[in-house]
Amino acid sequence: MTAAPAASPRVASDAPMVEQDAVRLTDEQAEIMARARRVGETLFADRAAEFDRTATFPTANYKDLHREGLLGICIPKSLGGLGAGYQTYSLAAAEIGRYCGATALTWNMHVCSTLWSGPLADDLEMDAAMRATHNARREIHYRRILEDGAIYAQPFSEGGAAAAGSVAFGTEAKPVKGGWILNGKKIFASLAGHANYYGVLCTETEEGEKASRRNTLYLAIPATSEGISVVGDWDPLGMRGTVSRTLLFKDVFVPEDAALMPRGVYYQAALRWPHMFMTLSPTYMGQAQAAYDFTVKYLRGEVPGMPPVKRRMYPTKQIALAEMHIKLQQIKATWFQAVTEARPNPSKDQVLRAYAAQYTTMEGANDLARLAIRTCGGQSMLKSLPLERIYRDSRCGSLMLPWTAELCLDRIGREALYNPGETDE
Numbered sequence: 079m080t081a082a083p084a085a086s087p088r089v090a091s092d093a094p095m096v097e098q099d100a101v102r103l104t105d106e107q108a109e110i111m112a113r114a115r116r117v118g119e120t121l122f123a124d125r126a127a128e129f130d131r132t133a134t135f136p137t138a139n140y141k142d143l144h145r146e147g148l149l150g151i152c153i154p155k156s157l158g159g160l161g162a163g164y165q166t167y168s169l170a171a172a173e174i175g176r177y178c179g180a181t182a183l184t185w186n187m188h189v190c191s192t193l194w195s196g197p198l199a200d201d202l203e204m205d206a207a208m209r210a211t212h213n214a215r216r217e218i219h220y221r222r223i224l225e226d227g228a229i230y231a232q233p234f235s236e237g238g239a240a241a242a243g244s245v246a247f248g249t250e251a252k253p254v255k256g257g258w259i260l261n262g263k264k265i266f267a268s269l270a271g272h273a274n275y276y277g278v279l280c281t282e283t284e285e286g287e288k289a290s291r292r293n294t295l296y297l298a299i300p301a302t303s304e305g306i307s308v309v310g311d312w313d314p315l316g317m318r319g320t321v322s323r324t325l326l327f328k329d330v331f332v333p334e335d336a337a338l339m340p341r342g343v344y345y346q347a348a349l350r351w352p353h354m355f356m357t358l359s360p361t362y363m364g365q366a367q368a369a370y371d372f373t374v375k376y377l378r379g380e381v382p383g384m385p386p387v388k389r390r391m392y393p394t395k396q397i398a399l400a401e402m403h404i405k406l407q408q409i410k411a412t413w414f415q416a417v418t419e420a421r422p423n424p425s426k427d428q429v430l431r432a433y434a435a436q437y438t439t440m441e442g443a444n445d446l447a448r449l450a451i452r453t454c455g456g457q458s459m460l461k462s463l464p465l466e467r468i469y470r471d472s473r474c475g476s477l478m479l480p481w482t483a484e485l486c487l488d489r490i491g492r493e494a495l496y497n498p499g500e501t502d503e
């Protein structure tokens with residue numbers, strides 16, 4: 079019996095989500111975006127259904143991200159990374175989100191460990207000694223990522239108000255000689271059991287001291303440390319490949335060089351660099367684009383695996399697609415503006431726009447997926463096609479703390495009507 083011929087490798091053909099010339103991206107930015115789009119389209123798109131069906135972590139995709147240098151996208155060039163800033167990362171992540179939501183979302187958790195300790199920390203205030211220690215420590219983390227392909231997770235959520243930024247994290251780090259002893263629990267920890275390091279937000283608390291948000295620490299703890307366990311099932315509606323299980327920390331010793339940010343710097347970042355909480359939005363921007371792209375291909379009779387039946391000649395379909403197009407442009411324009419103006423000490427307007435962009439992207443992606451299913455019809459939502467996965471994955475976006483869709487609404491309403499310190503007394 080002759081072996082079946084190997085499937086011919088996919089060739090990248092999708093256009094960039096954002097045109098280089100139209101928004102004046104540099105060649106370097108366009109190249110990083112193209113790199114992300116190429117791995118997404120030619121490799122991740124075909125694997126996404128299996129990771130989703132089995133709710134397993136996309137390990138193969140991470141090997142590709144490492145090979146392409148994309149695990150180190152935000153690591154400064156001087157330290158061997160691609161040196162991407164906030165906007166470039168966002169554009170690349172949106173390209174990945176077009177093809178595999180779970181990979182884009184978990185890649186975001188990983189990249190934040192380098193974006194926040196890298197370009198973002200460079201914008202924050204530190205004295206010379208603190209800066210020197212920080213630079214030496216981050217090099218250790220960056221080397222692991224670039225040389226060994228180490229993956230960093232970002233478990234913040236605890237099920238209370240801490241991840242929303244309202245109170246101190248309940249996970250406690252007690253200072254001891256050479257480091258800390260950590261105790262606590264993190265829920266929905268994407269990459270649980272698959273990351274090499276857990277970038278945990280916790281509160282440094284001396285014996286008898288009251289927990290304060292000012293004492294938040296951001297520590298990258300080796301996943302193999304004694305006292306860490308991954309518990310609970312993982313069988314959710316969407317974003318199934320994120321494997322966001324529960325992490326328990328019981329008397330875990332964490333060495334000093336695990337700090338991804340020095341004391342007090344995370345608190346400073348949260349106050350002065352609020353766009354740091356918008357880095358999940360590119361995943362949903364990509365999903366919005368994917369829902370629209372699918373609809374165009376479907377109506378043109380060009381979806382692989384489907385009979386080449388055209389439906390584009392019906393005026394009803396044309397109107398429906400026009401409405402989707404307008405919605406996509408609205409989402410993209412708001413989002414692009416917000417990721418472009420991310421900076422330290424943004425104006426009130428810029429912060430309100432960031433909340434609006436986060437809300438618009440997360441809610442808009444699912445709305446486009448809904449419209450795509452309605453427009454394409456019954457055959458389009460079969461499990462053999464990506465649209466039903468995009469519909470489920472995109473629904474999960476609005477739930478991400480600290481900037482959930484609800485919290486964005488809360489903040490826009492309050493901050494648009496009150497200046498800092500204003501009351502109605």
Ligand SMILES: Cc1cc2nc3c(=O)[nH]c(=O)nc-3n(C[C@H](O)[C@H](O)[C@H](O)COP(=O)(O)OP(=O)(O)OC[C@H]3O[C@@H](n4cnc5c(N)ncnc54)[C@H](O)[C@@H]3O)c2cc1C
Pocket residue numbers: 187232233234235236237238239240241242244265266267268269316317320322474477478479480484485488
């Ligand atoms: C697919 C997926 C992946 C995820 N990955 C991660 C991850 O990698 N890391 C991570 O840290 N988290 C992750 N999360 C968790 C996410 O960020 C939220 O923490 C989680 O969805 C919150 O659960 P909930 O909606 O049940 O919130 P709840 O438990 O209902 O809300 C959390 C708490 O926030 C507070 N809160 C809610 N609304 C307000 C408000 N208006 N004002 C003030 N406080 C408020 C309340 O005290 C509330 O108890 C992920 C979630 C999903 C769905």
